[in-house]
Amino acid sequence: PNGRQSGNKPRLMLMGQRRSGKSSISGVVFHKLPPSETLYLETTTQISQSSMHSFMDFQIAELPGHIDFFSPDFDQADIFGNIGAVIWIIDAQDQYLDALTQLLNTITYLAQEWPNINVEVFVHKVDGLSEDFKNDTFRDIRQRIQDELSDLGYDNAPVSFHQTSIYDHSIFEAISKVIQKLLPQLPTLESLLNSLCSSCRIQKAYLFDILSKIYIASDTSPQDTTSYEVCSDLIDVVVDVGEIYGWARPPVDGKTGDQRTEFNNHACESMVTMEKKGHKYLYLREMNSYLALVCIMSDDNPMERKVLIDYNVGVFQEALSKVFQWK
Numbered sequence: 213p214n215g216r217q218s219g220n221k222p223r224l225m226l227m228g229q230r231r232s233g234k235s236s237i238s239g240v241v242f243h244k245l246p247p248s249e250t251l252y253l254e255t256t257t258q259i260s261q262s263s264m265h266s267f268m269d270f271q272i273a274e275l276p277g278h279i280d281f282f283s284p285d286f287d288q289a290d291i292f293g294n295i296g297a298v299i300w301i302i303d304a305q306d307q308y309l310d311a312l313t314q315l316l317n318t319i320t321y322l323a324q325e326w327p328n329i330n331v332e333v334f335v336h337k338v339d340g341l342s343e344d345f346k347n348d349t350f351r352d353i354r355q356r357i358q359d360e361l362s363d364l365g366y367d368n369a370p371v372s373f374h375q376t377s378i379y380d381h382s383i384f385e386a387i388s389k390v391i392q393k394l395l396p397q398l399p400t401l402e403s404l405l406n407s408l409c410s411s412c413r414i415q416k417a418y419l420f421d422i423l424s425k426i427y428i429a430s431d432t433s434p435q436d437t438t439s440y441e442v443c444s445d446l447i448d449v450v451v452d453v454g455e456i457y458g459w460a461r462p463p464v465d466g467k468t469g470d471q472r473t474e475f476n477n478h479a480c481e482s483m484v485t486m487e488k489k490g491h492k493y494l495y496l497r498e499m500n501s502y503l504a505l506v507c508i509m510s511d512d513n514p515m516e517r518k519v520l521i522d523y524n525v526g527v528f529q530e531a532l533s534k535v536f537q538w539k
């Protein structure tokens with residue numbers, strides 16, 4: 213067993229109108245496409261599927277906006293049967309009233325037929341907007357949808373809203389939250405991280421999927437976007453250095469099973485670093501070839517306690533391996 217049981221595959225469906233940004237999101241998050249290159253992507257015109265070979269084996273499907281999936285020509289079970297979350301993308305830089313109507317139809321359809329699917333609304337491309345306009349747009353969209361759902365008697369539909377852009381970290385944070393909701397292990401991971409934080413004086417701890425830079429859990433203390441940003445930037449260091457030495461990692465788009473690296477590959481050293489970034493110390497340690505723990509330390513002198521921290525993190529790693537059964 214290596215923690216890759218099918219239950220560990222969060223399947224996401226990206227939906228939204230033409231040019232709302234579906235291919236861009238899938239490209240930037242799951243295929244490491246530089247955001248500027250999304251300008252040349254072809255718009256999504258057919259149902260397409262891709263997967264990212266990583267700790268979770270994410271599966272992403274795109275459903276173009278103009279397809280009428282209610283029609284009997286479509287095998288709805290085929291489209292929605294295994295989906296954990298539908299991510300509905302709304303272009304915040306464009307007129308969005310039509311998109312809202314389509315979104316409402318989708319939510320009510322899913323609430324009736326597939327009530328376990330979360331609907332995650334991404335108010336997207338907010339990078340081009342002023343702070344005020346961005347917040348007003350976000351509030352307006354959320355309010356309209358919630359009012360309509362309430363009028364239709366769907367107050368309890370599982371719908372959440374996020375502000376996103378492919379030009380900053382927001383898209384990675386939003387997808388992280390979407391994926392965490394689909395992980396049955398999340399409460400266990402959070403409580404393990406909470407106790408690690410209190411035993412090691414850690415301000416904030418993230419468990420990252422290294423290749424996607426999605427965090428699959430964090431401790432439950434309040435967080436701000438900058439914490440995620442500093443920690444996720446440190447992941448780039450692991451990937452760069454890891455190419456020189458350390459655990460072999462599978463290619464981002466690796467498709468075949470035989471390229472997989474075993475989890476309990478003890479032949480190579482895992483990477484541990486503690487370094488000062490600005491005013492804070494950051495601690496990073498690879499948990500296996502897919503997962504890394506990244507922490508922001510809360511005091512000025514964690515170096516003095518490094519042996520203790522390493523020991524506690526070792527205990528955490530042991531617990532993690534039991535949660536995902538990779539040993």
Ligand code: GDP
Nearest residue numbers: 231232233234235236250251255256337377378
């Ligand atoms: P799709 O038809 O839904 O797959 O849309 P695309 O992914 O092809 O995106 C349409 C256009 O939106 C492209 O030119 C992207 O560069 C642009 N785009 C996507 N995401 C963002 C974003 O977060 N901000 C901005 N400013 N443009 C974006």
